[in-house]
Amino acid sequence: MRFRFLFCAVFTATTLVLSHSGNACAEWLQDVDAGIFYDSNLSRAPTPPDERADTALDVSAALGRLFAPTSNDLLAVTAFARADWYQRYTGLDVVALGVRAHWRHKFAVGYDAPWLAVALDGSRDDYRDTLRDSRRLELKAELGRRFTPVLDGAFGVALDRRYDNNGTPVVPDIPGDVFNLRGVSGDVRLGYAITDAWLLGARAAVRRGDVESTAQPSLPIFLASSAIAEDHVFGGDDLYAYRLRGTTWTAALSASLALDDRTSLNFSFAGERTNAAYGLQYSSRVAGLLLAYRP
């Protein structure tokens, strides 16, 4: 209910902002990204037999308006759409529609002035597999600075919430809403432009909260779970989706090659490890290649 209210409020505000095209002080924001990525453990399974890897095509587009209400403040309001198509596990194919509001305040004048940014994202994710249909909300605050024209860094904290009520309980007294998740995270990132064209990035993040894992039944995972549902996305009848409480560590590296002022080719690699109760652990590696275009 809260999500619906927030989503409607942000969506209405976005529509109003986007339709207010007569404001000469506002700038159009248009982003188009397309690429592929590979995930070594889509199922986030704790044991290799249950791990499922796949490659997906990812396309996203965003349209928004950027306002500069003062010399030190920027407000961007954007509507976005994203679609993923998986090669093998097509139940994970998703179309997401959402809105994003992003405000940034610079504490002084100059490219090297420190800044504070707050972003609110809301989306509705429609999967081919209905178990995963959900609505997402993320609130993130970031403090950053460009130290030199070629080196910048930021530290952020985020609250994320995913609302789902699609899973059917399979165990009495244990709910089936495995994708009803919440978490809090922090991250630090650095960017360094080694040439005019190449920008390298590094990011480290930690998240504490609910995670989802699809695996065969076992005592530890059963004891650690707060929700269980049947999951047919990865084939077979012996896999179940579980909601666990865990801590996830992420380390990511990226390289962005500017093709011109508006286009870049982006390579990324991320390693992720989650530790949950009862010694449960799972890890995954995600690699991606993406073309980003900002007309």
Place this chain on the structure above:
Amino acid sequence: MTCIRSFAVRALAVGLALASSCARAEGTTIAATVTDMKGKPVADAVVVAIPADGASKPAAKSREATIDQIDLEFVPRVLAISVGTPVTFPNHDRVRHHVYSFSPAKRFELPLYSGMPAQAVVFDQPGVVVLGCNIHDWMISYVYVSESPYYAKTGPDGRATINELPSRAYVVRVWHPELEGPEEGTRRNVDTSRSARADVAWQVDLRPEMKVRRAPAAGRGSRY
């Protein structure tokens, strides 16, 4: 009669010589060529001729110069002006800009504006002034404020010509935003009193410009 004719011929010769000397006195030229270490022409290099005796003709009342803002960039990237020149900063974008400089030669801000700012900015100290926009961090421009009225900027062919120079000895220097080392290191002595045209060439070492990247990077949110 012969004496009168001889005098007339001499007077004519002296007159012509004087006229020629006067013409050269205000009409010599320095033709400069600037290339990088690979021999490629360097555009946007400022070539400045400073009278070796330090006495330069005071600059005529400087005409107004302009730095536009077009497609979220400053145009031109390098502007060469004399001390005391007023510069206007018309904004031809549909968004507002906030132009600033923290350079010692000229500190100023033109807070968030669109269209034409109310007043021109007068650059009253010699030196290099680096301009930025507080909204669009990648926007950068350089104003070279010259103490000498004799300067020119190279074009895409790396060539620049300083015309109408009084005939005398000069110290000529080159400045470029990417110049490795100080401007003083490019110093050359050129004497235009011996010839109406002096050709001077520089091969300069350039380092990549320290500039905020404009191109997007995936996963970093808005490019701002």
